[in-house]
Amino acid sequence: xxxLLLKKISKMNRLLILGVGLLLISVYFLPxxxxxxxxxxxxxxxxxxxxxxxxxxxxxxxxxxINLLNHYIGMHEIVSESVPELLFMPYVLGFxxxxxxxxxxxxxxxxxxxxxxxxxxxxxxxxxxxxxxEYNYGHNLxxxxxxxxxxxxxxxxxxxxxxxxxxxxxxFPSWGGIILFATLGILVFILWNEKRRMDVSK
Amino acid sequence: xxxxGLGYGCKGGAATAxxxxxxxxxxxxxxxxxxxxxxxxxxxxxxQMSVYGIPSARLFKIIPVFSVFPENGYGYDExxxxxxxxxxxxxxxxxxxxxxxxxxxxxxxxxxxxxxANNTPRLARIDLKSFETKEIIEIPNSAGNHASPFATExxxxxxxxxRFSVPIPQASVPxxxxxxxxxxxxxxxxxVDPKSGRLSIELQILVPGFDYDLSHCGKGKSHDWCxxxxxxSEQAYKMIEVGASKNxxxxxxxxxxxxxxxxLDQGKASNFGGEYYRNYLPENQPVISEKLSGVKMLQPKxxxxxxxxxxxxxxxxxxxxxxTGEYIVGGGKLATVIPVHSFxxxxxxxxxxxxxxxxxxxxxxxxxxxxxxxxxxxxxLGPLHTEFDGKGYAYTSCFVSSEVVKWELGTWEVVQHLxxxxxxxHLSIVGGSSKDPYGKYLIALNKITKxxxxxxxxxxPQSAQLYDISGGKAELLSDFPTVGEPHYSQMIPAKLLMDKxxxxxxxxENKHPYAIKNEKDARVVREGNTVRVYMTQIRSHxxxxxxxxxxxxxxxxxxxxxxxxxxxxxxxxxxxxPEMPNLLIMPGQTRTFKWKAPKPGIYxxxxxxxxxxLHQEMQQYIRVLP
Numbered sequence: 001x002x003x004l005l006l007k008k009i010s011k012m013n014r015l016l017i018l019g020v021g022l023l024l025i026s027v028y029f030l031p032x033x034x035x036x037x038x039x040x041x042x043x044x045x046x047x048x049x050x051x052x053x054x055x056x057x058x059x060x061x062x063x064x065x066i067n068l069l070n071h072y073i074g075m076h077e078i079v080s081e082s083v084p085e086l087l088f089m090p091y092v093l094g095f096x097x098x099x100x101x102x103x104x105x106x107x108x109x110x111x112x113x114x115x116x117x118x119x120x121x122x123x124x125x126x127x128x129x130x131x132x133x134e135y136n137y138g139h140n141l142x143x144x145x146x147x148x149x150x151x152x153x154x155x156x157x158x159x160x161x162x163x164x165x166x167x168x169x170x171x172f173p174s175w176g177g178i179i180l181f182a183t184l185g186i187l188v189f190i191l192w193n194e195k196r197r198m199d200v201s202k
Numbered sequence: 203x204x205x206x207g208l209g210y211g212c213k214g215g216a217a218t219a220x221x222x223x224x225x226x227x228x229x230x231x232x233x234x235x236x237x238x239x240x241x242x243x244x245x246x247x248x249x250q251m252s253v254y255g256i257p258s259a260r261l262f263k264i265i266p267v268f269s270v271f272p273e274n275g276y277g278y279d280e281x282x283x284x285x286x287x288x289x290x291x292x293x294x295x296x297x298x299x300x301x302x303x304x305x306x307x308x309x310x311x312x313x314x315x316x317x318x319a320n321n322t323p324r325l326a327r328i329d330l331k332s333f334e335t336k337e338i339i340e341i342p343n344s345a346g347n348h349a350s351p352f353a354t355e356x357x358x359x360x361x362x363x364x365r366f367s368v369p370i371p372q373a374s375v376p377x378x379x380x381x382x383x384x385x386x387x388x389x390x391x392x393x394v395d396p397k398s399g400r401l402s403i404e405l406q407i408l409v410p411g412f413d414y415d416l417s418h419c420g421k422g423k424s425h426d427w428c429x430x431x432x433x434x435s436e437q438a439y440k441m442i443e444v445g446a447s448k449n450x451x452x453x454x455x456x457x458x459x460x461x462x463x464x465x466l467d468q469g470k471a472s473n474f475g476g477e478y479y480r481n482y483l484p485e486n487q488p489v490i491s492e493k494l495s496g497v498k499m500l501q502p503k504x505x506x507x508x509x510x511x512x513x514x515x516x517x518x519x520x521x522x523x524x525x526t527g528e529y530i531v532g533g534g535k536l537a538t539v540i541p542v543h544s545f546x547x548x549x550x551x552x553x554x555x556x557x558x559x560x561x562x563x564x565x566x567x568x569x570x571x572x573x574x575x576x577x578x579x580x581x582x583l584g585p586l587h588t589e590f591d592g593k594g595y596a597y598t599s600c601f602v603s604s605e606v607v608k609w610e611l612g613t614w615e616v617v618q619h620l621x622x623x624x625x626x627x628h629l630s631i632v633g634g635s636s637k638d639p640y641g642k643y644l645i646a647l648n649k650i651t652k653x654x655x656x657x658x659x660x661x662x663p664q665s666a667q668l669y670d671i672s673g674g675k676a677e678l679l680s681d682f683p684t685v686g687e688p689h690y691s692q693m694i695p696a697k698l699l700m701d702k703x704x705x706x707x708x709x710x711e712n713k714h715p716y717a718i719k720n721e722k723d724a725r726v727v728r729e730g731n732t733v734r735v736y737m738t739q740i741r742s743h744x745x746x747x748x749x750x751x752x753x754x755x756x757x758x759x760x761x762x763x764x765x766x767x768x769x770x771x772x773x774x775x776x777x778x779x780p781e782m783p784n785l786l787i788m789p790g791q792t793r794t795f796k797w798k799a800p801k802p803g804i805y806x807x808x809x810x811x812x813x814x815x816l817h818q819e820m821q822q823y824i825r826v827l828p
Contacts (some may be wrong), residue, residue: 061706065766065767068741072816146815146819147815
């Protein structure tokens with residue numbers, strides 16, 4: 001075990017790590033998550049995108065229109081400013097990118113393991129946080145809202161689709177999220193590959 | 203002549219045409235499917251324009267142009283009422299005959315439509331992004347703006363000629379002086395700014411006192427020319443129906459507008475009087491209405507080569523130029539032939555004295571045979587207007603015998619008679635007046651319906667009839683009643699317009715002086731006896747929502763719709779408001795409802811356009827204090 005952790009990473013895998021670091025930079029410019037809403041009166045659909053540092057509508061006025069729909073059920077207005085996590089998320093991503101470059105310069109397997117742990121922990125925390133925000137938006141409703149359906153909550157799904165009144169809400173990772181998942185996959189692949197190479201050389 | 207006509211033409215009667223068994227399928231547009239073509243029908247005496255889908259014949263919209271429209275406040279609110287301003291004052295109605303589509307290189311470009319006002323000479327531009335009237339220009343020195351607005355090949359100019367000759371400048375002269383030359387006509391060249399579409403009167407040409415009826419401009423080789431029919435060359439002024447029908451030939455006036463512009467540039471036009479208004483509606487601002495004075499007037503004698511008269515049988519009505527620009531078809535409404543002039547022949551003979559039979563006001567009159575390409579013999583009774591399918595065939599409407607005749611260019615042979623129900627005036631083919639007809643659908647625009655529909659009292663709807671002309675033989679597909687009198691039409695393929703249609707007014711671009719872009723700015727400001735309410739609308743409330751004013755105050759509700767969502771206009775109406783009907787305010791738009799606060803009491807106001815589940819709650823009160 002110790003032998004594996006201290007092992008120097010192969011040249012090929014080292015380049016792969018550099019690639020991961022570079023690929024992660026693109027997450028600054030791509031939405032991580034996408035929630036789409038479909039309703040009969042919105043045949044063209046409505047959607048919002050969660051980026052590393054902001055929340056936007058899928059098209060220019062979608063967020064405003066989602067908030068307009070939400071006000072009937074008394075949901076808080078969704079605005080980037082109300083989510084403080086968006087302020088430090090760019091630094092978390094920066095930390096991951098930094099980690100990739102360190103690993104490139106100091107190519108040891110334990111750093112790969114560290115990277116996997118980082119992404120898994122940050123991923124779980126992130127998903128939990130996302131769920132918590134969804135829960136709060138969906139449950140903490142203004143009691144004076146025009147439409148109150150007893151027992152009804154409007155929490156969008158964490159992953160997948162869900163019907164809420166006349167709206168079908170779907171939540172899926174967008175390109176940024178897919179890249180983060182892919183990063184995890186690549187690191188696990190490198191770890192597996194290093195172990196296999198070690199086993200073969202024995 | 204009647205009998206000749208009846209023999210082969212008048213088969214319409216009350217009979218219903220045998221529909222091909224699949225005609226219903228060919229006009230059926232399934233729920234959620236889109237039509238293939240936009241049909242814009244002028245409103246005739248309703249002064250409006252209506253938008254239909256073809257082939258379904260579903261009515262989509264009425265665009266108010268020259269008539270007030272209580273449905274959305276056009277012509278009433280502070281923003282648009284000046285659109286209907288003229289030198290005669292506020293004229294909230296007109297008689298709108300001809301729609302012209304803007305063209306680039308002779309082909310429809312889907313930017314604008316133009317419409318004439320016949321009664322109080324005006325010309326309008328309708329924007330095809332917003333489907334709204336954006337500009338109206340008055341035509342001075344004109345009476346009856348009928349031969350209008352016909353565009354040159356690149357929409358460089360719109361032509362507008364007087365239907366009723368009058369003393370120019372206006373004067374109270376004895377009417378019998380008409381035949382002594384005291385009455386004149388004018389041809390106006392209205393310049394269209396190629397980028398903005400803004401209209402301006404560049405030049406007028408003083409022409410003999412006939413009645414100028416219709417026009418079409420050339421294309422391709424005849425690019426430089428426009429052609430105007432005229433009737434009453436007799437200059438009769440009493441019992442005109444008899445007096446103006448005496449001459450065997452009246453004229454098509456061939457007008458070289460490029461030459462006219464040249465003469466203008468050479469300083470051959472002189473300053474002339476004439477006051478007129480130009481009313482322009484900038485995006486999301488009130489109308490800019492300006493009174494202008496004076497035009498440049500050209501006399502034909504000062505500009506040789508600018509005009510020629512081509513004799514054309516018996517009070518020609520329509521004049522239409524085929525897609526190649528070679529043939530100029532006259533619609534001799536009392537003639538037994540459809541005369542077709544050749545542009546090439548006109549060019550050959552126009553300046554050869556032996557081909558002239560005289561001069562009228564220094565305009566050479568050419569010999570009929572000299573420019574004639576051919577005649578369609580005994581086509582029908584009362585041929586009026588011709589459109590082209592781009593495949594070598596022409597379709598001419600015949601008012602008296604209620605039919606459309608299809609005939610071949612070049613051979614001048616009639617190939618088909620299509621009954622019309624009844625009394626067809628104009629007809630329209632998709633792109634049929636352009637250089638590049640789309641050529642699939644033809645509509646006949648009929649004046650009389652009699653037994654076609656359930657009777658609805660004495661005033662019956664006018665109707666349009668839809669034919670498929672894509673095959674060898676044209677087939678009747680359907681007919682449908684229309685709004686107003688469907689006078690003329692332009693049909694434009696849907697693909698040219700549908701993706702460009704505007705969805706909202708972006709709020710950040712709203713330059714209205716009384717716009718507010720945030721509910722926080724909603725307020726009531728008193729300026730003496732005037733109260734300005736800066737109001738916002740969003741689903742499903744107004745801000746401010748309760749308002750107090752004093753009896754006798756003039757209250758301006760400057761209402762901004764804060765929505766930025768497609769298809770979410772809001773309405774605004776105040777109970778019992780006598781002068782201002784409803785307002786429909788588009789997303790991102792600001793419009794103003796003017797209200798004289800009546801006797802003390804509580805007056806509700808509310809949203810009239812069903813906007814949301816809580817639309818009915820979108821209501822509030824104004825308290826009027828003593």
